Amino acid sequence: MRGRKSLAVVVVAFALTTGPGLAAQTPGVGDAAPVLAVHDLDGQPVDLGQWIGKQPVFLQFWATWCTSCAALEPAVEAAKAAYGGKVQFIGINITVGDPRDSVRAWVARHDPPWLVLYDDEGASQRAYDVAETSYVVIIDRTGRIVYTGVGGKQSFGTALRRATAK
């Protein structure tokens, strides 16, 4: 008798979400952006709370080897040119496959359009449930997420207008 020989334990969980994908814990549009501290390239903690909830923030998770990030760079440069006075641009290197010295050298060569952070603890990757590099999160001045997207072709105009609207 199968019932006597085995014990079946079945756990059923229903996750009701309106966002994309499986992970219900992924902060999506309309959610409060997680506020935490992330290391910079020198290993010093930088509190994202000094910007999130106080002014619009453009957050990108990146790596030097990420081809999508390279493809996205012109769009980010254009966004920075248009909104750099109102929006804090931050690029969080995921550190996976990206040694600190390599990142430092890359930053010196490229002069990227964001403040470079280096999350060797993975705290922000977990908090924002980042699955891929080139992941962008745009946060309005109240600390709410107004855009998430991934890939080398993204358009930020609408989201940045919304994020900076008074």
Place this chain on the structure above:
Amino acid sequence: MKSIFASLLILAVAAGPVAAQDSSAATLGPATAILVTGPEPGMKAVDFTLPWADRNGIGAPDDPFSLGALKGQVVVLAFYPQDFTSGCTAEMRTFADKYDVMFAGAVVVGISIDSLETHVRFAKSLGLPFKLLSDPRQRIAAKYGAKGSGTQMRRVVYVIGKDGKVAWREMQFNATDPKGYDRLQQAIATARGKS
């Protein structure tokens, strides 16, 4: 009671996946049921064979990868969504970078839906020192709870012990989180230390 069978089933009713989400464009897609199951730690790993490729080319058809043939060794099964995507590049690149330290005394393979030809190109592009297995219909992925709701697999990692049982698994491995690799390395070291 001779055996204990445990399974975990998660049904997630979610909107269809989209690449970008913003409040103006967010719309509800069709409800999607996602099944998450597979052998838990302590349970016997399901044996399987799959065709493989590596950076040198496609493996001979009469010499497929066989999990059962590796009994007595620690084996890492890394199911991942798709070659050349950024998350999978992060994961496989890191496996290659840490290969000598992380996978010493173990056998690691990547498994995705990609063709063997694509696997060769991907393995070459990253210089991967291990095999990539092709499971286009996700038959094996389904047995390990890694079958995705669409055409891509979920990112799931198993460590199989020398006894052929699951020693460790992470059902939502985050390729961008350095701590995930630390946990995997620790799990491999622990499995390697057991006879």
